[in-house]
Amino acid sequence: MTPTLTAAEKATVSIEIGGMAIALRTDDAAFQRLIENRYAGFIGSSPSSHSEFDIDLYEQSEPTSADEDLEVRTKAGEWLLRRGDFRARWNPKTGYGHVRQSCSPYAIDCVLRIVHSLILAREGGFLVHAASAIRNGKAFIFSGVSGAGKTTISRLAPPDATLLTDEISYVRREGNRYMACGTPFAGELARVGENCSAPLSALFFLEKGPQNRIEPIGPTEAIQRLMRNILFFADDTELVKLVFQSACEFATLVPMHRLVFVPDQRVWDIIR
Amino acid sequence: MAEKYIARSKAIAARMIGGETMVMSALDSTFFTLNEVASTIWQAADGRTPLSEIVTGKVCQEFDVDRERAQRAADRFVEELSQHGILLVSDQPLIDSSLESR
Numbered sequence: 255m256t257p258t259l260t261a262a263e264k265a266t267v268s269i270e271i272g273g274m275a276i277a278l279r280t281d282d283a284a285f286q287r288l289i290e291n292r293y294a295g296f297i298g299s300s301p302s303s304h305s306e307f308d309i310d311l312y313e314q315s316e317p318t319s320a321d322e323d324l325e326v327r328t329k330a331g332e333w334l335l336r337r338g339d340f341r342a343r344w345n346p347k348t349g350y351g352h353v354r355q356s357c358s359p360y361a362i363d364c365v366l367r368i369v370h371s372l373i374l375a376r377e378g379g380f381l382v383h384a385a386s387a388i389r390n391g392k393a394f395i396f397s398g399v400s401g402a403g404k405t406t407i408s409r410l411a412p413p414d415a416t417l418l419t420d421e422i423s424y425v426r427r428e429g430n431r432y433m434a435c436g437t438p439f440a441g442e443l444a445r446v447g448e449n450c451s452a453p454l455s456a457l458f459f460l461e462k463g464p465q466n467r468i469e470p471i472g473p474t475e476a477i478q479r480l481m482r483n484i485l486f487f488a489d490d491t492e493l494v495k496l497v498f499q500s501a502c503e504f505a506t507l508v509p510m511h512r513l514v515f516v517p518d519q520r521v522w523d524i525i526r
Numbered sequence: 527m528a529e530k531y532i533a534r535s536k537a538i539a540a541r542m543i544g545g546e547t548m549v550m551s552a553l554d555s556t557f558f559t560l561n562e563v564a565s566t567i568w569q570a571a572d573g574r575t576p577l578s579e580i581v582t583g584k585v586c587q588e589f590d591v592d593r594e595r596a597q598r599a600a601d602r603f604v605e606e607l608s609q610h611g612i613l614l615v616s617d618q619p620l621i622d623s624s625l626e627s628r
Contacts, residue, residue, distance in 0.1 A: 405545050448568040453587035474559045481555070491537050502548070 266306075268279035268283045270298030271370060272379075273426045273437040273451070278362065285311060285357055292359040295449050305369060307342070311357050314488040326368060326488040335368055335490070337361070344369055346376075367422065367439060368487050375496045378427035378503060381485040383442075384457075386423040386434045388416040388448075391456035393434035394525055395423050396513065399481045403460040405441055406517045415522070422485065425454065425504070432508055435474035457504075458513035458525075466521045469512040476510040477501050530606055532580075532613050533573030533620040540568070549612055556610060563589055563596075564603050571613060573620035577604060 285308030322338030384397035421441030
């Protein structure tokens with residue numbers, strides 16, 4: 255029998271990504287341990303949180319599948335999230351949400367990505383399909399679709415580089431600059447990023463090629479490519495407009511280039 | 527020939543970048559980059575000013591182009607953007623809530 259905690263003992267685990275804490279409450283001790291392990295390094299200690307979710311788990315007999323299409327929509331001021339392995343709702347005004355899900359880290363991982371992307375969209379930031387790293391106090395983002403080289407460039411990172419993620423980069427706006435923050439959202443390296451941040455120095459669009467070089471890219475092309483890689487889950491016109499404006503703002507403040515690279519460590523010689 | 531009135535759809539996001547206008551459909555995320563002439567028409571697409579007046583009063587005034595040529599180019603531009611739902615076109619003035627406010 256799965257050990258459970260009584261209502262009074264309901265455990266809270268605070269997951270802090272990009273400086274934003276989201277509290278997860280569960281009465282299932284095994285699930286609590288699972289998320290503590292999954293988000294080790296991102297467990298916050300602050301008593302206050304941006305949002306909080308009560309999590310109930312499906313009965314083992316209930317059929318679930320993470321392969322079903324994700325649906326994200328808004329209704330009466332709440333965001334409703336749904337996939338085969340979870341159902342969730344979240345009120346952005348109160349910060350309260352509820353998740354009913356299978357006992358797997360993938361469902362809550364998806365919910366966290368969506369909630370962070372919705373919060374960031376209102377603040378001029380975004381999540382983007384990209385690896386990112388800090389070197390010499392400056393953050394660099396390496397963006398690209400699957401196969402472009404995010405995992406490769408992460409694997410080639412020199413010892414003096416701190417890997418923030420090999421899959422999903424977290425970009426937060428702070429006044430007239432952007433910060434890149436570590437995320438626990440891992441890709442093929444299956445390596446959780448470091449929970450730290452640094453001012454963003456440049457964004458590179460990855461392309462594998464015969465030699466290492468950085469090429470200029472025009473602002474309109476850069477914005478289009480960035481938009482293709484930004485995660486926004488909801489089919490919501492206002493949200494799409496917000497993300498577009500964020501991408502345009504980003505283009506005015508952060509240099510974006512094409513990075514053509516040979517998959518060996520020398521590529522990092524030109525990233526400084 | 528009937529007058530054409532044009533207006534920007536509400537379901538778009540647009541931004542001027544280096545003299546060009548970048549327009550994105552919020553419905554299907556398609557992008558359009560408008561050059562300076564097209565940007566002038568875009569800016570003037572208020573739903574109330576006839577396209578012919580935009581061509582003579584704006585395009586021909588601001589760019590060195592003859593009226594007939596400018597009108598043909600404007601017609602093509604309007605047709606293309608209207609096919610994607612970016613611009614709304616009517617033979618009557620367009621003033622309703624589906625239009626982008628300036």
